[in-house]
Amino acid sequence: MSQAIQTADLDWRMIDGIDVPISKQFGDAYFSRDNGLLETRHVFLNGNDLPERLAQLQDFESFHVGETGFGTGLNILALWQLWQKVRPQNHSRLHVVSVEKFPLSKPDLIRALNAWPELQPLSEQLLEQYPLPIAGCHRLSFPDERFILDLWLGDAHDVFPVMAKTSQIHAWFLDGFAPACNPDMWEEHVLSHIVRLSGYGTTFSSFSVAGVLKRGLKQHGIRISRPRGFRHKREMLKAIWLEEDKDLPSTDDLIICAEPPTQPITQPQQHKQRHIAIVGAGIAGLSCAWALAQRGHSVTLFDQAEPLAGGSGNPLALLNPKLCPIEQSAEHLMTLTWQHAMRHYPKFKAFRALDIHQIALKKPEELLGLIDQYPTGLLTEDQASTAQAESPSLQSEFSSLCLNEAGAVSPHQLRDQILASPLIQFQQAQITQIEHLSTGVELFSHTQSVGQFDHVVVCAARQSMQLIEDYPQLKPIRGQVSWLSQPDSALSTQHAYSYGGYCMQLDATQFILGASFYPNREDSEVLLVDHVHNYNLIHSVFPHYAEQLPAVETWQGRASVRAQSLDYFPVLGSVKAETELYTFAGLGSKGFLYAPLCSEVLVAQVLSEPCPIPMSLLQKLSAQRFKKKVKAKKAYFKPDQTIKPIE
Numbered sequence: 001m002s003q004a005i006q007t008a009d010l011d012w013r014m015i016d017g018i019d020v021p022i023s024k025q026f027g028d029a030y031f032s033r034d035n036g037l038l039e040t041r042h043v044f045l046n047g048n049d050l051p052e053r054l055a056q057l058q059d060f061e062s063f064h065v066g067e068t069g070f071g072t073g074l075n076i077l078a079l080w081q082l083w084q085k086v087r088p089q090n091h092s093r094l095h096v097v098s099v100e101k102f103p104l105s106k107p108d109l110i111r112a113l114n115a116w117p118e119l120q121p122l123s124e125q126l127l128e129q130y131p132l133p134i135a136g137c138h139r140l141s142f143p144d145e146r147f148i149l150d151l152w153l154g155d156a157h158d159v160f161p162v163m164a165k166t167s168q169i170h171a172w173f174l175d176g177f178a179p180a181c182n183p184d185m186w187e188e189h190v191l192s193h194i195v196r197l198s199g200y201g202t203t204f205s206s207f208s209v210a211g212v213l214k215r216g217l218k219q220h221g222i223r224i225s226r227p228r229g230f231r232h233k234r235e236m237l238k239a240i241w242l243e244e245d246k247d248l249p250s251t252d253d254l255i256i257c258a259e260p261p262t263q264p265i266t267q268p269q270q271h272k273q274r275h276i277a278i279v280g281a282g283i284a285g286l287s288c289a290w291a292l293a294q295r296g297h298s299v300t301l302f303d304q305a306e307p308l309a310g311g312s313g314n315p316l317a318l319l320n321p322k323l324c325p326i327e328q329s330a331e332h333l334m335t336l337t338w339q340h341a342m343r344h345y346p347k348f349k350a351f352r353a354l355d356i357h358q359i360a361l362k363k364p365e366e367l368l369g370l371i372d373q374y375p376t377g378l379l380t381e382d383q384a385s386t387a388q389a390e391s392p393s394l395q396s397e398f399s400s401l402c403l404n405e406a407g408a409v410s411p412h413q414l415r416d417q418i419l420a421s422p423l424i425q426f427q428q429a430q431i432t433q434i435e436h437l438s439t440g441v442e443l444f445s446h447t448q449s450v451g452q453f454d455h456v457v458v459c460a461a462r463q464s465m466q467l468i469e470d471y472p473q474l475k476p477i478r479g480q481v482s483w484l485s486q487p488d489s490a491l492s493t494q495h496a497y498s499y500g501g502y503c504m505q506l507d508a509t510q511f512i513l514g515a516s517f518y519p520n521r522e523d524s525e526v527l528l529v530d531h532v533h534n535y536n537l538i539h540s541v542f543p544h545y546a547e548q549l550p551a552v553e554t555w556q557g558r559a560s561v562r563a564q565s566l567d568y569f570p571v572l573g574s575v576k577a578e579t580e581l582y583t584f585a586g587l588g589s590k591g592f593l594y595a596p597l598c599s600e601v602l603v604a605q606v607l608s609e610p611c612p613i614p615m616s617l618l619q620k621l622s623a624q625r626f627k628k629k630v631k632a633k634k635a636y637f638k639p640d641q642t643i644k645p646i647e
Contacts, residue, residue, distance in 0.1 A: 004326045004373060005133040005153050008102040018115045021072065025102055030071045030112065037116055039207070039230040040078045047205030047227075047238050048171040054083060057092035058271040060296060064610055066169040066197065068185060069176030070100035070151060072112040073126055077119045080147060091273070091296035093146045097169065097610050101155045103133050129343055132375045136330035139340060139600060139612045143294045150612055154330060156185055160193035162331075162614035166604045168199040174206035174213065174237070191216040195241075204239040213237060273297055276606070277443055277451065279431045279467065280459035281307035283317075283411070284584045286418050287595035288457050291603045293423040300451065302443070304430035307415050310461055311560040314481050316506055317409045317592035319345070320356050320498050326373035331617050333569065334590070340597035340612075342405055350413035352493065356406040357382055359398050359499035359541050367401050378404060393489070393544040400497075408496065408504070409592050434458075434467055436579050455580040455606050461563035464571075464585045472571050472626040474586050478521035480530035480559035481514035484550055501537035511549070513538055515589070519564075526557045564588040572598055572621040573605055582606060583623050 009024040021030045031039070045051065048065075057063055067075060076096055083094050104112060109130065113123040131138035131151060140149040152159045156176075172194060176185040184190075186208070206213060209226055214237065217224055222241045229236040274297045278285045281303035289299045303309065321338035329335045345351040360367045371379045382400040419426055433444035434456060441456040442449055458464045465471040487509045496504035503513035514537075516530040531552040539546035565571055565586035575581045584602050587594050597612065601621065604611040611618060619625065 005135050006102055007105045007133050008108065010104070010108055012111075019111060020115075021104070021108065021112050023102070031074055035231075036074055037078060037119075040075050041082075042230045043207050043236050044075050044173045044175070044205050045078060045082055047236060048173075048203045050079070050082060050171060051086055053171070054094070055086040055088065057088055057090070059088075059090035059092065060273055061271040062093045062095055062167075062607070062609055063171075064167055064169045065094070065096045065171050065173065066194065067096065067098040067173040067175055068156060068190070068194070070098040070103065071175070072104060072109065073123075074113075074116070074119075075173050075175060076149060077113070077116070077122050077126065080122050080145070081119060083147060084145070087146065091146070093148070093295065095148045095150070095610055097150045097152070097163075099152045099154070099156050099159050101153075103151075103153055105133070106130055131339065131343075132378065134326070134329050134335070134339065134375065136336055136339075137612045137614070138343075139597070140343070141294075148609075150610055156190050157187075160190055160197070162616065163193070163197060164611040164613070164615045164618050165197055166611040167608045168202065169194075169197050169610075170202055172198070172202065172204045174204055174208070186210065186212050186216070188216055192220070195220045195222070198241060200241055200243040202241045204237070204241075206237040207233065209235050209237050274454040274607075275300070275451075277302060277441070277453040277456045278459055279303075279443070279456065280461065280463070280585070281426065282310050282312035282459065282461065283308075283591040283595045284312075284461075284587060284599075285457070285459035286312075286415060287599040288459060288584060288602055289424045290418045290421070291596075291599040292606075293421045295603070295607065297423065297607075299424045300453070301419075301424060301426045302429050302431050302450070303426070304428070306428070307419065307426060308411055311479070311562040312411055312591055313560065314411060314558055315483060316504075316512055317411055318356070318496055318498075318502055318504065319407045319409065319593050320358075320496070320502060321403070321406075321593060323370055323374070323379075323403075325370070331614055333617060333620070334593065336613060336617075337590075337594050337597045338406075340600070341593055342407065344596040345407060345409055345414075348409075348414055348417055350410040350417065352408045352410075354407055354494045354496055354504075356403045356496045356498055357400045358403060359396065359400045359497065361398060361499060361541070364399055368399065370401065380404065393548055394491070394542055395544050396541050398499075398541060406496070411592070431460075431467065434581060436581065441580050453580075455582065457602065457606070458575075458581070458583040459585055461585055462561070464563075464583055468575055468581070468583065470627070471575075471583075472586070472623065473566055474563040474571070475566065476520060476522045477562040477564050477588065478518040478523060478559060479515045479562055479589065480526060480534070480557050481512060482531050482534045482552075482555045482557045483510050483512040484555045485509055486511045486549060489545070489548055497542070499537065499541045501534060503538050503542075516559075517589075522561050524559045524561055526559050528552065530559065531555045531557060562588050562591075566626070567620075569620050570594055570598055571623050572602055573618075573623045575623050 011022040013020050013022055129140040135154045138151045214224055217239050222239050224239040226235040227238055276292055276297055276299050278289050278301045281301050289301050292299050319341050321334045324332040324335050368381055380402045382402050429445045429450055431443050432446050435442045440452055440454045442452045458467055462474045483506050491505050493505045501514055506512040514534050516533045535552050563586050571586040572584050575583050600612050
């Protein structure tokens with residue numbers, strides 16, 4: 001699916017005092033010369049009856065809108081503005097999924113949106129989270145607005161087929177350049193997947209009434225009409241998929257073959273506040289609790305010890321991704337989670353923005369080659385002497401790649417902010433039994449019930465295997481970090497260094513480095529030998545600086561056991577069909593990097609929301625991926641060998 005994303009190549013024309021962007025790729029304008037905002041309201045908002053439908057949403061109901069061409073974001077901003085005006089005073093939510101092959105650069109987007117001063121407050125919020133031009137899904141969250149935008153960058157031909165159907169799209173904006181300018185957007189291949197992501201009651205609207213679109217919708221059993229278009233346009237398209245038309249031709253075959261390995265949507269979701277139990281209060285459990293609480297649901301967080309008592313409780317977490325070649329970016333877990341983490345954590349006081357100097361120990365040409373693949377300025381090359389600018393003793397024989405958008409998180413500060421949510425309650429208890437009920441799940445601590453819940457999410461690392469039958473194997477990995485006081489040789493808090501281990505300033509006076517890595521060990525005592533291991537790691541790249549550090553006997557540290565799956569992907573999702581038991585575990589050493597986006601993926605499955613990762617990656621994370629598939633035995637056929645008499 002993935003390739004390097006090319007931003008839009010634009011011409012600009014001043015029409016009636018409005019600076020109108022014109023696509024050089026398609027030879028068409030991004031919005032109507034008459035009045036793009038009014039046309040959007042007429043065609044897409046009123047064409048899908050959204051003023052009435054949004055105003056009638058029930059408490060905790062989620063409404064999902066799909067769009068085939070993001071462009072300048074005008075349609076989405078107009079929808080957002082409408083949402084602000086008509087949304088009920090309850091916990092209903094608006095979720096938009098939009099696709100764009102040639103996203104505008106941020107300066108061009110700013111210029112284009114200057115045409116609509118009344119949308120400026122919303123435009124500023126959009127621009128603040130506007131993603132880099134990297135293929136894949138970018139989730140932009142606005143929790144105070146009860147609004148989420150999933151912006152998928154890539155060709156519609158590639159993107160729509162890989163979208164997982166964890167929910168139904170309720171209304172479609174069939175937008176994009178005119179069929180004569182961009183025929184690929186309107187082909188049956190794209191339209192069939194749009195229908196796959198829809199359901200009975202889904203509506204469609206478009207400025208176009210081209211025959212290819214009308215015929216495509218009709219052959220899927222969707223009823224169309226052609227009301228009057230905007231101003232000089234004689235007509236527009238309005239359509240709805242009605243259940244009474246179910247006997248008409250449909251996409252049943254396509255739906256069956258393209259469905260993701262998640263629970264099918266068999267019945268409408270209950271629109272009510274859910275009470276969800278989460279077992280395990282590491283970064284996985286805390287992140288899931290936060291994601292659910294942001295949607296207004298009540299969460300009880302259980303742990304047999306204090307929150308962050310396990311592998312997530314180190315003094316600092318470094319968001320240090322290993323980026324993939326750009327052609328893999330749309331389906332690469334670490335690349336996707338890093339981008340999401342960089343939008344998620346800055347909302348917390350626990351976050352510190354910094355850059356990471358990734359030392360090129362092996363195959364430096366491959367690492368440094370990423371510079372030309374990713375957007376300009378994201379990655380830069382450090383020469384061997386670059387680090388000396390910070391400290392004369394910080395010398396290395398190795399070149400390095402500098403990731404200029406990274407960060408660090410204070411786990412305990414993050415924990416405190418998450419647990420301060422009035423919708424999250426922490427309860428110290430050892431969960432020993434899970435019982436499935438017709439109405440949900442009941443948890444027990446030894447023989448005592450601790451409550452019944454609508455859903456349960458087990459985030460208990462290796463203890464998950466004790467709670468859930470046939471749980472995937474998680475292997476233990478011991479790791480120890482070290483920290484020490486070195487006020488006389490303190491480094492900048494805005495830099496970190498990665499070299500198989502890592503080092504950076506913990507605070508103004510303390511230096512942190514690590515970490516040891518010992519598979520299949522479960523001991524968690526702080527050991528001198530691990531301090532020596534961490535010293536040797538830093539000495540291998542910065543020998544002069546390492547020799548100035550205090551003796552390892554004076555170092556402090558923390559050891560813990562990480563849980564890692566056999567294929568190194570987290571274990572995520574429904575544990576067993578037809579139950580409300582889920583899990584999220586096996587994050588290894590990348591918990592803080594993986595947790596925010598993976599929590600959103602889990603919530604999508606629990607609450608039936610759009611999923612922010614492609615189906616291929618959803619399959620790699622599935623908690624059921626290790627189950628052996630039982631092949632049906634073929635009937636043994638033995639020909640009739642009865643001897644017939646000769647006549």
